[in-house]
Amino acid sequence: MDAVFNGLLEVLSLSNLLVIVLSLLLGVVVGCIPGLTVTLGIILLLPLTYSFTSPSTAIIALLSVYVGGMYGGSISAILLNTPGTNAAITTTFDGYPLAKKGKVKKALDVSLFASVVGGVLASLLLLFTSGFISKMVSNFTSTEYYALAILGISLIAGVSSSNILKGVIGGLIGLFISVVGLDSVTGVSRFSFNTMLFYEGITIMPAMIAFIALTQVMVKSRDFINAKGKHEEVSKIDNEGITGKERKSILPAIFRSTAIASLIGTMPGVGGGVAQFLCYNEAKRASKHPEEFGKGSLEGVAAAEASNNAVVGTAMIPLLTLGIPGDGVTAILLGAFILHGIIPGPTMFTKQATTAYAIICGILIANILLYLIGVIFTKQVAKIVQVRYSYLGPLIIAFCFAGAFAANGSPYEIILMLGILVLSYILTVLDISVIPIMLGMILAPIMEQNFINSMIIYDGDLLIFFKRPISLVILVLTVVLVWSFTKVNRKVDKMNQAHEEELHEAELHDSF
Amino acid sequence: MRIKTNLTSGIIFGVLSIILLLLVPAQVAIPTFDTGGPSPRIIPYLVLSGMLLCSIGLIVESLVFKREKVVVFDFKVEKAGLLVLGLVLLFGILMVQFGYIVGVVVVLPLLLHALGERKPFIYIFTLAGGIGVYYLFIEIFNISLPAFGG
Known part of the structure; x- marks a missing residue:
């Protein structure tokens, strides 16, 4: 209890609150501009957090970008019919029709209210369960941790790619990249090809920037050039906000979505992309007015937005308690934790308990402050939703290079980043997702360390991972979950496709 | 293809x-x-x-x-992506050889041109922004960057 109180006190300092507000604002801006993603926002902010004296402040800042970005994604979904984030796809289903009816302010209000309620409830869930879960897993040994790392990497590799084998290859590429350089146990160099370039290995920061930020800029710039800079018309914001009665009417949808999304958020590898579809469908099924869904239902917007913000909170449960990221964004966050010297997992709740609870309280406070930010700034932020990409792309590139160099001040980092960028382009052409690669890189040191420890303790017995019961259960669970989530993902893809076809047919019908 | x-x-x-x-x-x-x-x-x-x-x-x-x-793989579409990739690689080479500011001054205007921007204001804004990033790292966050000379 002391740790919770100390953590809360740490967050409530004036400087931390200011950091949260500014990061939330950055998140909302990044989330609302199509082409800028939450992941990109986190990667851009990460080098700047090196100057923060407290690692928890740095992590809270990054998490606030995540929270703000999830809400920001709904702004462009409503105004432009273009989701700012992947987790805001279902927001377009009803948000944009509402905007077309001239009810932009109402849609944005619903989105903000649902985001905040979903986010706060999920943060409370995180606060009350994480300590308990970490206690439960505190007896895990290196064998179980190795199995957990396998679980995390397999799930994300399995579900983030269109083909499971390609996903696994991605994860293995990440593991291989991290093998390059000096072996931490024996001190021998691995695949350094006798050059200083590879001798110290390939660090996470330039890889994150190349694989995610610069690749996104490259793809977005390509599309911008090919579209000759044209973009869709933005809807104007009116003044008619949500009424008290409407607020009450959407509460069941919000609570239901929060419950489903919270459960899904705790499962490594699933994330907000899947949660939103399941929540939207459940809200439609349980609604008294299912016929309004897809035509501007307030419940539809609420269900979608509550789900994606709820996922932010509960996705942190496996990350903080087990050290296993829930989705691509939390994988990047795990990298940020490691860069700031924080090792998530049960030991974090014993050795760095104040930091752990400061981070959790930070998410809670960020969700509460999101309401304030939303009320004050949404109208202003909405004006930049249509900013030309040519104004942003070049500056993001400059920022990426500065950030990559800042990581440890070595020109080698820049050279490696360029090489990784070329590799990333080839992988994009080959339809191989880079998220499993990043996760492979981030989890590799944890995996290797635990593997080596297990081998030393159990005298090189490779079958030990199948002999210890908990480890065996985790490995069996890995296979079962990868299989079932791949099926769920396919189902969700079909649902999305069916909705797009429905919309297309409706548009054709309208045009006649 | x-x-x-x-x-x-x-x-x-x-x-x-x-x-x-x-x-x-x-x-x-x-x-x-x-x-x-x-x-x-x-x-x-x-x-x-x-x-x-x-x-x-x-x-x-x-x-x-x-x-x-x-x-x-439509080369007509990918041509733009490859052009941007080339410019990003050029930025990196210039930064390693001559420093960050040189990369900003040379590559960002080329990129703006490739993106179809012709108004001088945008060029000035982007260059100021790029140099602003340098000072943001150096002055506010105390993180060193090579300005000139790699």
Whole structure:
């Protein structure tokens, strides 16, 4: 209890609150501009957090970008019919029709209210369960941790790619990249090809920037050039906000979505992309007015937005308690934790308990402050939703290079980043997702360390991972979950496709 | 150009993993003393063997089960992406050789031109922004960057 109180006190300092507000604002801006993603926002902010004296402040800042970005994604979904984030796809289903009816302010209000309620409830869930879960897993040994790392990497590799084998290859590429350089146990160099370039290995920061930020800029710039800079018309914001009665009417949808999304958020590898579809469908099924869904239902917007913000909170449960990221964004966050010297997992709740609870309280406070930010700034932020990409792309590139160099001040980092960028382009052409690669890189040191420890303790017995019961259960669970989530993902893809076809047919019908 | 991505990925990563597997003895030395732990070669062998197996799986999926994801590589569309990639690489080379500011001053205007911007204001705004990033790192966050001279 002391740790919770100390953590809360740490967050409530004036400087931390200011950091949260500014990061939330950055998140909302990044989330609302199509082409800028939450992941990109986190990667851009990460080098700047090196100057923060407290690692928890740095992590809270990054998490606030995540929270703000999830809400920001709904702004462009409503105004432009273009989701700012992947987790805001279902927001377009009803948000944009509402905007077309001239009810932009109402849609944005619903989105903000649902985001905040979903986010706060999920943060409370995180606060009350994480300590308990970490206690439960505190007896895990290196064998179980190795199995957990396998679980995390397999799930994300399995579900983030269109083909499971390609996903696994991605994860293995990440593991291989991290093998390059000096072996931490024996001190021998691995695949350094006798050059200083590879001798110290390939660090996470330039890889994150190349694989995610610069690749996104490259793809977005390509599309911008090919579209000759044209973009869709933005809807104007009116003044008619949500009424008290409407607020009450959407509460069941919000609570239901929060419950489903919270459960899904705790499962490594699933994330907000899947949660939103399941929540939207459940809200439609349980609604008294299912016929309004897809035509501007307030419940539809609420269900979608509550789900994606709820996922932010509960996705942190496996990350903080087990050290296993829930989705691509939390994988990047795990990298940020490691860069700031924080090792998530049960030991974090014993050795760095104040930091752990400061981070959790930070998410809670960020969700509460999101309401304030939303009320004050949404109208202003909405004006930049249509900013030309040519104004942003070049500056993001400059920022990426500065950030990559800042990581440890070595020109080698820049050279490696360029090489990784070329590799990333080839992988994009080959339809191989880079998220499993990043996760492979981030989890590799944890995996290797635990593997080596297990081998030393159990005298090189490779079958030990199948002999210890908990480890065996985790490995069996890995296979079962990868299989079932791949099926769920396919189902969700079909649902999305069916909705797009429905919309297309409706548009054709309208045009006649 | 139509690319059979499963088959192509399988071949590329299959060949790559075989080459790297063959290189393991030359690239990963065995320590001359007993560390008490497993060989430093074990993880590379496991990872590369896994990659080889998945690559074979992709080739079998494509050739035997006829399951394929075909991506159309249209050079007319990709030309713009390759141009941006080239400019990003140029930024990196200039930054390493001559410093960050040189990269900003040379590459960002070229990129703006490629993106179709012609108004002088945008060029001034972007250059000021790029140099602003330099001062943001140096002055506010106390993180050093090479301005000129690499």
